[in-house]
Amino acid sequence: MKKYTYTESKDTRSGFGAGLLEAGRQNEQVVALCADLIGSLKMNDFIKEFPERFFQIGIAEANMMGIAAGLTIGGKIPFTGTFANFSTGRVYDQIRQSIAYSDKNVKICASHAGLTLGEDGATHQILEDIGLMKMLPGMTVINPCDFNQTKAATLALVNHHGPAYLRFGRPVVPNFTPADQTFEIGKAILLNEGTDVTIIATGHLVWEAIQAGEELEKLGINAEIINIHTIKPLDEEAVLKSVTKTGCVVTAEEHNRLGGLGDSIAQLLATKKPTPQEFVAVNDSFGESGKPAQLMEKYGLNAASIVAAARKVITRK
Amino acid sequence: MSADINKLEQTASQVRRDIVRMVHACQSGHPGGSLGCTDYFVALYFYAMKHDPSFNMDGIGEDLFFLSNGHISPVFYSTLARAGYFPVSELSTFRKIDSRLQGHPTTHEGLPGIRIASGSLGQGLSVAIGAAQAKKLNKDNSLVYVLMGDGELQEGQVWEAALYAPHNKMDNIIAAIDYNGAQIDGATEEVLSLGNLRAKWEAFGWDVLEVEQGNDMASVIQGLDEAKSRSGKGKPIMILLHTEMGNGVDFMMGSHKWHGIAPNDEQLASALAQNAETLGDY
Numbered sequence: 001m002k003k004y005t006y007t008e009s010k011d012t013r014s015g016f017g018a019g020l021l022e023a024g025r026q027n028e029q030v031v032a033l034c035a036d037l038i039g040s041l042k043m044n045d046f047i048k049e050f051p052e053r054f055f056q057i058g059i060a061e062a063n064m065m066g067i068a069a070g071l072t073i074g075g076k077i078p079f080t081g082t083f084a085n086f087s088t089g090r091v092y093d094q095i096r097q098s099i100a101y102s103d104k105n106v107k108i109c110a111s112h113a114g115l116t117l118g119e120d121g122a123t124h125q126i127l128e129d130i131g132l133m134k135m136l137p138g139m140t141v142i143n144p145c146d147f148n149q150t151k152a153a154t155l156a157l158v159n160h161h162g163p164a165y166l167r168f169g170r171p172v173v174p175n176f177t178p179a180d181q182t183f184e185i186g187k188a189i190l191l192n193e194g195t196d197v198t199i200i201a202t203g204h205l206v207w208e209a210i211q212a213g214e215e216l217e218k219l220g221i222n223a224e225i226i227n228i229h230t231i232k233p234l235d236e237e238a239v240l241k242s243v244t245k246t247g248c249v250v251t252a253e254e255h256n257r258l259g260g261l262g263d264s265i266a267q268l269l270a271t272k273k274p275t276p277q278e279f280v281a282v283n284d285s286f287g288e289s290g291k292p293a294q295l296m297e298k299y300g301l302n303a304a305s306i307v308a309a310a311r312k313v314i315t316r317k
Numbered sequence: 318m319s320a321d322i323n324k325l326e327q328t329a330s331q332v333r334r335d336i337v338r339m340v341h342a343c344q345s346g347h348p349g350g351s352l353g354c355t356d357y358f359v360a361l362y363f364y365a366m367k368h369d370p371s372f373n374m375d376g377i378g379e380d381l382f383f384l385s386n387g388h389i390s391p392v393f394y395s396t397l398a399r400a401g402y403f404p405v406s407e408l409s410t411f412r413k414i415d416s417r418l419q420g421h422p423t424t425h426e427g428l429p430g431i432r433i434a435s436g437s438l439g440q441g442l443s444v445a446i447g448a449a450q451a452k453k454l455n456k457d458n459s460l461v462y463v464l465m466g467d468g469e470l471q472e473g474q475v476w477e478a479a480l481y482a483p484h485n486k487m488d489n490i491i492a493a494i495d496y497n498g499a500q501i502d503g504a505t506e507e508v509l510s511l512g513n514l515r516a517k518w519e520a521f522g523w524d525v526l527e528v529e530q531g532n533d534m535a536s537v538i539q540g541l542d543e544a545k546s547r548s549g550k551g552k553p554i555m556i557l558l559h560t561e562m563g564n565g566v567d568f569m570m571g572s573h574k575w576h577g578i579a580p581n582d583e584q585l586a587s588a589l590a591q592n593a594e595t596l597g598d599y
Contacts (some may be wrong), residue, residue, distance in 0.1 A: 033456070055450065057484075060477035063357050063443045067481070069381075070447020075375050078447075093437050094474070098444055102424045102434045293322055 001217040002192045004210050006176040006290035010147035012168035012204075013111040017042025018147075019154025020079055020109075024050045027077065027158050033068055034081045035061045040170075041081035041111050061086045065094035069104045077158060078106050082114035084167055085106045090293040092132060099163050108133075109166045113143075114254035115282070115299055116171045116204055116292040125137020125287035133165040134232045140164040140185060141232040143253075144262075145206035147175040147199075149229060152183035160185055167203065169254075171292045174207050187228045188238035194224035196244040196248040197310045202261045203281065205252040205301060212306035216291045231261050236268055243269065244317040248276045248313040252306050254263060259282035276316035320364050320538045327595040328399060329359045329534065333565045334598060335395035335408055339589040342578045343412040346420070349575035350466065351392035351499050353560035354585055356537050357464070358396040365541040366413050367459060369449035370401035372429035377435035381448055384464035385441020386495065387421040388577070397430035398599070402571045405599040439472025441465060442492060446482055449490045463492045468500030471509050474522075481551040483522025491544045492523075493556040496531070514557060524552040545554055565592055 013057045023030045024046050030044050033055045047054045060083055067256070068078040074246045080087065087110035088095070099106045111127065117125045134141045140162060144150040150168050157164050185261040191206070192213055201209035213223040225241050228235065243249050251262035264281040269275045282299050340346035353357045363370065366380040373379075384393050391411065396407040399503050403417070407506040410416035421436030426575030433444050445463035452459060469475065482490060494514065502508050511517075524547050528540035537558075544554050562576070566588040569580075580588055 052452070057481065058477075060481065062440075062474040063446075063481055066440050066443020066474065066478065067447035067450065069433060070444040070449070071451045073375060073381065073444075073448045074377065074451025074457070075318050075455065076451050093442075094440055097437045098440050104433075145333035229597075 006174040012150040014145035015150030019151035030197040069098040082112035088129040115295040121289040122286035125258040143167040143203040148177040158185040186233045188235035189227040192225040193259040194222040201252040208303045211303035250309040252280035331596040333592040336391040339411040341585045347388040349562040350389040360537045387435030438469040439474040442478040489554040495502035503574040523555040528555040531558040532564040
């Protein structure tokens, strides 16, 4: 098992904030919008440096999506910022009609996704957003795993034309992605080569997958680990190549098992290469209040759950 | 620029013919609101707006128009075609399979002149604000026009946008409301009363003007001239455009029943007899 180390833990939302600032410096067409959550989205540095390119919308997310769509007409590259729940479910029709169907170059940037939002509870812990966004034709869906990868993904979106959903979160997680790693939209990252089982993870579950790989190694199981940061378009080639070798797969995500990464992988495998699969995901329920780690354990979204799923799926080969 | 009212009225007559013919040909669509807004569309595209039919999505240096109540697509399509955005012959494809003229306007099929999809109501004012913000950032002094239906004002997003525009001094927006008092289920006052619209928009901080005769070309021109003269003065502008649903076709006038149904052969003949062929039918 390849060894992954890190010097510090950071929140992915801060990776977005750092990426947005850099994006603003690299391209003067980049503008940012926020619906009364500047601090939570870590947009302060961008606003300080580019006050005229920032739009405070107030608590009016539908209006924010429409304004973002309009800003693209005139060449701007708008990045909207609010919580994942208010970035998707609350404004689905605005995104569908004014952004996705209209093919507008809007980057929908969503923090506090999933259970790791913690104490605020299920009203804010959206677990359906990946599904909502990936169902929209033409929408790119990205869920990076740590600070460095979120920063790189934010920058990559500047040069990517078309609507995109960038999902990140609140808690600090190990920042193990090299700062100079290029982010290629739609290109999976092979974290560890293995032969017994493929573990495909996204977002906060990527670090859990690495830890699971170390545990599995102790049990004599050699896991191949893939970081799928881009859920749509899916890197089909990387997935098919891996399961051809291992013959079984575990998918891991901080999302409802309906509509998420696991669904995308299952659909791919069902049509191209039927393969036993286990899902580490929330089992079609809402979340609740609690500490992030408590919630991830209670809802089965940690390394231990991935280990259990891997041991189970291997028996189904 | 002085307006040639007679010429504009002739153009409006042809657009009205196009509308009823398009809706009749596919036996679906929305003639009522389209006919009621014909004079406004013609005044915009053949008099008020600085625009280029060769069409560039970004519209730098051009006035832009957004249709929020997308169901009146027939008047939009006819006006765009007559203004040279695409061949008038294409109007015959309206709402048919493989057409760029979808039931509601869309950018998806690449129809020149359309900059945003609309149909799901309440979204156009927000989009217009965004485009107007882009113009300000680009130091582009041209204007952004947007039209909404009055029933559409029942959508909450409109009022989010209504708050935003005055707060941010969006004085390069000229919005208009097709104030015909009717929606699908009946009179707007009966379905969900809008109350005193002028007072509402003024209370939100808009500079409001009324065009009492929205189906009289001279009145519409006068209203647009007035609206333009008020732009650039710190406030977004709202035109309450009093129109008559179905205007120009006697049996459709003043009834919400023609919101979304098509005329039969006999009704088509009657409607065409009331609107002269001035520019040549498609």
